[in-house]
Structure formats: C-alpha cells, structure tokens
Amino acid sequence: MPTDESGSPAVAPDWFLDFFDTHYEALFAPAITPEETERAVNDLLGLVGFRPGWRVLDAPGGAGRHAIPLALLGARVTLVDRAPGLLDRARRDAGGAGIDLRVVDADLRRPLDLPLPADGHGPPFDLVVNLYNSFGYFPTQAQDEVLLDSLADAVAPGGRLVLEVANRAAALAEPEREVVEVDGVTVRAHRRWAAATQQLTSHYRLEPRAGVAVSTGTVQRLYRPEELVAMVEGRGLATTDVVGDLDGRPLDDEQDYVVVVARRPG
Secondary structure, three states: OOEOOOOOEOOOOOOHHHHHHHOHHHHHHHHOOHHHHHHHHHHHHHHHOOOOOOEEEEOOOOOOOOHHHHHHOOOEEEEEEOOHHHHHHHHHHHHHHOOOOEEEEOOOOOOOOOOOOOOOOOOOEEEEEEOOOOOOOOOOHHHHHHHHHHHHHOEEEEEEEEEEEEOHHHHHOOOOEEEEEEOOEEEEEEEEEEOOOOEEEEEEEEEEOOOOOEEEEEEEEOOOHHHHHHHHHOOOOEEEEEEOOOOOOOOOOOOOEEEEEEEOOO
16 A cells, blocks of 8 residues: 555545545544534524525535535525435435435536526525535645635625635644544544645544454645635625634634635625
C-alpha cells in the first residue's frame, strides 16, 4: 500500500468518491444521530426563515440526512451527490417516507447542469445548502470554485445560500494525534497540515473490537471565514450572516464550523 512522507497510507486525490459510502458513518456516528439531524434542520429553518413550498438544493446531499426532513416539512428538494450507495439509500428512504425527492447523480467538480424544473422543483432555488462540512474536498481550489459557482448560480433572486464549513482555526487546534472510541471502534487519528496548499490531511485507522482494522483518510482545503465571504460575494450574493453554527451562535476560534448565509438580491 502506498504511503505518504509521514508513513501513513496515502490518501487518494478522489478519496471522497467512496469514503462516504464506506467509512463516514462509522467515524462520525455521534454527530449524525437522528436527534442531531433534527436539531440541525430546525436550526437551519430558523436561520433562513424557511417557508413550506420552497425549492431547495442540497449539494452534496449524501443519503438525504437533511434533504428528507426538509421535504417532509414541505420543501421541494433536489439532492445532488456522486456516491452511488448513498444515492440509492436516499431514493429508497424518500420512497418509504412517501415524499417527492429529486435525486441527481452528478460530479460537483464540474459545472452543475440540472434538469429543467419538474413538479415544482428548481432550478432556480429559494434555498441552496452545502451542509456538515462538505466544501474544500477537491484536489484544486479551482475545482472548489466550480462547485461554488454551481451553488451560487442555482440561487433564485431573493433566495439564500448556506455554507456550513469547517472552522479553520478550530480544525488546526485539534491534536496532531488522537485516539477515540466510536460505537465500539477504536479510531486512531493522525492529522497533518500543509501550509503550501492550505490542506489538512486526516488519516484514520479504525480498529473494531472484532474484525479487521482498516485505514482511510480525508484531505480538505480549509478556508478562512473572510475568504469564504469574499468567494460568495464575488458571485453576486450578499452576505447576511457569518456565525459559528446553524443555531446562529457567534463565530469564534473555538466553534467547529463557520456558517455563511448569503442572499441573491432581487
């Protein structure tokens, strides 16, 4: 198995294509419980003044953790992702819940070309969301900006964009090496910051109580809050809030997230 200069297994540039189908839920189980999801969705609704009937784009939306509750509350939701297992689950769970969720398989490194509106779904959208730290994954900043172009272009006049991104200051304050227990699995984390590329590489070794240990990892470009604001406003949107969580708490260096809320004039 190839290794990087630290001796850890190398993380593939396109790690995100299968990570969320395989290791994501095991690593982040405490943060994606039904209770936490309900809290996040309710906080989001309050943050943007949601009204039933809104057209919503969730990109990337995974298995519909946020999209399905939003649809149940009366939104007309389009979910975009690339992980086949998660897309299948989103379709299955939406069908089981009896809701009309539009699910689109698309590579967000390329400009997003959504189908024309159908059954009241966008584009354009009253609300576009990129939630739970789903930005900065791509190998180049140019590809990150393609995603942001797609998100911004999808916002209707008067509509809103919400980015919930890792807070760079808090992420870089985490220990370089850490061992935690997650639902009976020992997780050994090793983090490495590359100032030249502004990327944080996180290696994880998952050691279950029974079974074979596996290694995985992520690479994320971390942006300062002011960089995120500049990128959003450079795409014709007006920032309305920069906060430390979807519940609207003030941003400081100890908050795990930066939440940027922006509106398209009109």
